[in-house]
Amino acid sequence: MKDKEINSIRKMIEYIDKSLTYTNGYTYEMFENDTKTQDATIFNISQICELVKNISNETRKQYDNIEWRMISGLRNRIIHDYVGII
Numbered sequence: 001m002k003d004k005e006i007n008s009i010r011k012m013i014e015y016i017d018k019s020l021t022y023t024n025g026y027t028y029e030m031f032e033n034d035t036k037t038q039d040a041t042i043f044n045i046s047q048i049c050e051l052v053k054n055i056s057n058e059t060r061k062q063y064d065n066i067e068w069r070m071i072s073g074l075r076n077r078i079i080h081d082y083v084g085i086i
Contacts, residue, residue, distance in 0.1 A: 008054035049075030
């Protein structure tokens with residue numbers, strides 16, 4: 001694994017941790033009514049999705065239990081249809 005790939009995975013983990021911290025203890029209704037938390041969480045998820053581009057095909061094959069295409073598709077949905085994702 002190259003340094004860029006390792007750094008991307010580390011960054012993804014940071015974004016996941018942040019999102020979990022922001023939403024810890026939230027119900028869907030709480031999240032739905034808190035636009036600040038929505039914005040922060042959606043930003044973090046979009047960053048994770050963007051970083052997937054740095055994951056090699058070799059690594060993707062090694063971790064084929066991860067839905068890499070779904071993650072990439074989510075990025076496109078967030079970027080192109082931000083209003084419709086909540």
